[in-house]
Amino acid sequence: MSDLNRVETAYRRIGSRWAWNVVSFAGFQGWESSLRRRTVEHLELRHGDRVLDIACGRGSNFPHLQRAVGAQGHIVGVDYSATMLAGAKELIRRERWTNVEIVRGDAAETHFNAAFDGALCTVAMTVIPRWQDAMRRMIGAVQPGRRIAIMDGRLPTGLARAGLPFARFFSRIVAADLDRDVESECKKMLNNIREEVRMFGTYFIISGEGPSGV
Numbered sequence: 771m772s773d774l775n776r777v778e779t780a781y782r783r784i785g786s787r788w789a790w791n792v793v794s795f796a797g798f799q800g801w802e803s804s805l806r807r808r809t810v811e812h813l814e815l816r817h818g819d820r821v822l823d824i825a826c827g828r829g830s831n832f833p834h835l836q837r838a839v840g841a842q843g844h845i846v847g848v849d850y851s852a853t854m855l856a857g858a859k860e861l862i863r864r865e866r867w868t869n870v871e872i873v874r875g876d877a878a879e880t881h882f883n884a885a886f887d888g889a890l891c892t893v894a895m896t897v898i899p900r901w902q903d904a905m906r907r908m909i910g911a912v913q914p915g916r917r918i919a920i921m922d923g924r925l926p927t928g929l930a931r932a933g934l935p936f937a938r939f940f941s942r943i944v945a946a947d948l949d950r951d952v953e954s955e956c957k958k959m960l961n962n963i964r965e966e967v968r969m970f971g972t973y974f975i976i977s978g979e980g981p982s983g984v
């Protein structure tokens with residue numbers, strides 16, 4: 771089975787509304803909304819901006835992005851899992867949003883013509899099989915001087931290491947590889963870095979500006 775098929779299979783299992791609610795609750799332990807809000811704040815979006823959500827899943831970032839870009843703004847979400855995207859479409863329909871576009875595809879291969887005013891990827895750089903390619907595409911889609919933000923889980927350190935068995939177990943369920951050094955890769959690819967660590971070191975948010983021509 772290819773890595774992408776493995777992703778598709780995992781998210782067919784956990785991508786339904788009820789299953790995703792359980793998975794999100796277990797993964798974020800009550801911090802989901804604040805982590806998502808804070809990640810969107812890193813983008814410094816303005817009303818009317820165009821923003822790209824890489825591996826958008828069921829659209830859990832969309833309410834935060836809507837507040838940031840307003841009804842005049844535009845949100846584009848990309849994801850590989852048809853099951854997760856069905857959830858995103860259902861959310862868009864329920865909220866009657868007319869400024870959100872959903873694209874099904876591999877984030878490592880998708881080419882974006884438009885210049886975005888910001889891009890984010892939440893809890894997915896550890897999941898996307900060719901994640902460095904996806905990061906390059908994401909950075910290339912954003913106008914120079916505007917920000918790219920990544921929020922993801924990381925292996926617990928210090929006292930939080932007591933949670934390591936749970937982190938390893940949970941990462942198998944969501945097909946994540948917590949051994950990837952996403953933060954170091956961001957520091958190589960982005961300028962003007964800002965980073966913060968949350969939830970006792972088990973999550974990070976990192977953002978920066980892409981150099982032109984990545």
Ligand SMILES: C[S@@+](CC[C@H](N)C(=O)[O-])C[C@H]1O[C@@H](n2cnc3c(N)ncnc32)[C@H](O)[C@@H]1O
Pocket residue numbers: 774777781824825826827828829830831848849850851854875876877878891892893894897898899900944
């Ligand atoms: C843990 S979920 C996170 C979803 C969403 N970003 C969120 O914050 O709720 C990981 C997502 O990555 C998506 N994904 C994995 N590999 C992908 C790829 N190559 N291209 C696009 N999406 C991918 C999965 O389909 C899944 O929706």
